Amino acid sequence: MSERDIGVAIGLPEPYHAELQSWRERLGDPNAVDVPPHITLVPPTPLGRDALPLIIDHLRRVAQTEQAFRVHLRGTGTFRPVSPVVFVALAQGISHCERLQSAVRTGPLARSLQFPYHPHVTVAHDLPEHALDHAFDKLADYEAEFDAWGFTLFERGVDGAWRPELDFPFGFPIPVSESYAW
DSSP states (O other): OOEEEEEEEEEOOTTHHHHHHHHHHHTTOTTTTTSOSEEEEEEEEEEEGGGHHHHHHHHHHHHHTOOOEEEEEEEEEEOTTTSOEEEEEEEESHHHHHHHHHHHTSGGGOOOOSSOOOOEEEEEESOOHHHHHHHHHHTTTOEEEEEEOEEEEEEEOTTSOEEEEEEEETTSOOOOOSOOOO
């Protein structure tokens, strides 16, 4: 079976999705068009197509046990010098995200991470230092609050763009399907 790349993330609701997408584009991030604003739970992960039903069932079970929680985005942070990333930081919802990603990264999605988990929303990546400094300064006063209602399974297309494929709302059973068309 051929492989596909998947990821699991908490998406941002409007108007914050459009705001941070626009900022990422204006800042010149080469990934802006292909990566929607999100809080990663499972980073890009290759898997065989036959593993998808098991992953979906696992994610469904995790989501059923969770409840919505408040996310408060405030200010900027960076992973430099380790990684050329500037992000909008979480001021609230950190422990919920940490617990959730720990639960999601079990069973068929168990894997070690390259870096310790740190929930955030990337706004600039793979840019020169001066551009990263500019992103850090421009979004230093950014603030948004919303309720995280669930998470989403994303797939990277052959064009490199990440697309949402299936939502997993917290606290609600999702019918198990015999067929996964995508």
